[in-house]
Amino acid sequence: MAFRAGELAKSGQEEVEAYLVPRARDATPQVRAHSREALQNIIDELGPVVDAYPSWHPLVAKHDDRHPATTPSKQCGYAGLDHTRYFAHGFVTCPYGDGQQVIDSVNALPRYPHARITAERLDVQFYNPQATPILVKCDWDHALNDDHTVPLALAMPLILEKEVPCWRWSQVAETWETMRPYFLGRPHGARSSLFVSQETGQSIKTIWNAIIHTGMFGPIKI
Template structure:
């Protein structure tokens, strides 16, 4: 079945809305939360299931254990009740837990990168539960995104190379493209694009990855 980005985004938004709009809030609070959520999604892109391993929101991980979701192995602390957008994520730790401050502090400690700046902002609306603190962790790209909110090829390709090239020093087997697709294109994805990259960018990533595999730098191709 062909990948339909609009359908994937719409379905993701309904799940996001059902999860984040607090049931214990008053009708007026729920309305305000829904409006804030729409604005955030409009600015930072549709809900996603997982990031490409090169995405600035998850790139600070151990090269031998790639991550596709923000967590403590990417440098974050205090995350709870977290949902993911293409260029940001919202996390909602309980206020009394002390975790909101941990989230803010850990984001401020993340290493800088030329491609994007990661920031954390406490929101003035309730998401998930009225007893939580809603925090938006956003990826502010150094260049404009493409129409549709996808990452430009001139950023996506070098970010991918930064992640994959060092693997030649320890890899023993090269992974099939089918295995690597969700790690390099993100989720959800189709055969030739995703909510993160256009068809043109995805094709460039695939060609470069297969060229590295063909060179033998990762070792023999893993079959099955």
């Protein structure tokens, strides 16, 4: 089945709106309208709702490369996350309390090549009146494509930086089918996702297949 980015983006937005926009019993129509507007602005700025990130994305890149992460967590250096929803280049988390633990953990993250991770409190009601919405953003130094996908010139070096050093301890080479969620994020199709275009995904697949056939990671795992 073809990867339908538009349909997935729409359904993702509907799901996150149902989750983050307060229910009628918890907020006035004006507050709920403000929440919807704020959510739309976040999507316009950061891209569509996603389920998980590519393991090379700066938002999850701080992890043990033997156990790659695809969602923000303690493994990636975050603290205090709760009631979290993801967008292509940022996420909203809604902990109870003031959310300072989240902000402090983001400020302590290392500087990534070509990107900066920031956190800020939002003046909007999301999830629950007692929660404090925190927006964590990945601000790229290089321009993304108009549809918020990452160009090959940026995605490929980030992939290589994460994967090539693994030759030192790897015993087998993982195929494209195994690595696809880590390279494309979720949701994804055969060669594209909400993070990379079909053309970029095909190039990543071609380069990865060339790399594993060098034997540098060991025999290809069947």
